Amino acid sequence: MSRLAQLKQTLGKNASEPEIRNPDDDDDLDDDELPETKPKEAEMADNVEVNAAVEAARKEGHTAGFKEANDRMNAVFASEHYAGREAAATKLLSKNMSAEDIVDVLADMPKAEANAALSDEQRKAAEEAGRKEMKDAMSETQNSNIEANGGGGKTKTDSRAVWAKAKAKVFPNSKAQ
Known part of the structure; x- marks a missing residue:
């Protein structure tokens, strides 16, 4: 059961057909017809x-x-159509669709593997093109040995002199060495 x-x-047995009474009609009932009440327990x-x-x-x-x-x-x-379409299948499972409907939709969709292989080839080609472009730009300028003073022809300043100058500014009363 x-x-x-x-x-x-x-x-x-009569739970599906409850008897509905209007409370205003209770005056018509005799004492013999009053519904029986159950004890609280x-x-x-x-x-x-x-x-x-x-x-x-x-x-x-x-x-x-x-x-x-x-x-x-x-x-x-x-399903045989699940492979390569996992993301779409997961999205469709969250909708109110039957399994047969989801498999039919997946059958009509292209596999993600073909797109991934194509994008992988495109990524490799783009990286190679970027490397070639960078090599061409570096060979054009001939300035891969960049100096701090910008290559303006000024002589490099001795680092000890720069530090002595900075130290003198910070500690004006000390003797510079």
Whole structure:
């Protein structure tokens, strides 16, 4: 017996057809026709049973849904059209599509491997062209031995003199060596 059937049985046979009464019409009822009330303890026991049945049904539904989602994902991953289209398949799995629909869409898409090989060849060609351009630019200028003074013909200043000058500015009262 399924959990839903147990829930209906727990609630009663007429759970799907509740009797609806208007509170204003209670004047028409005789004392013999008044609905019976259950003691509070019996109502609480019924509520515990109903809550347990609802929780069991919720778990059963979650488990079934989780299994169905895994089966859908495995069907897409096992497809011959999955290889080379992994990113697209993952994106499509997040949509509300069946596994068959996703595989059909993947079949119409080009594989990423062909694009990757083409872009790898293009990358290598671009690097080689960049190297050639850099070599040509360096051979044109003949200025790969760059000097700090810009090659203006000035003589290089002795580094000791530069440091002595800086030291004199920082420590004006000290003797420069």
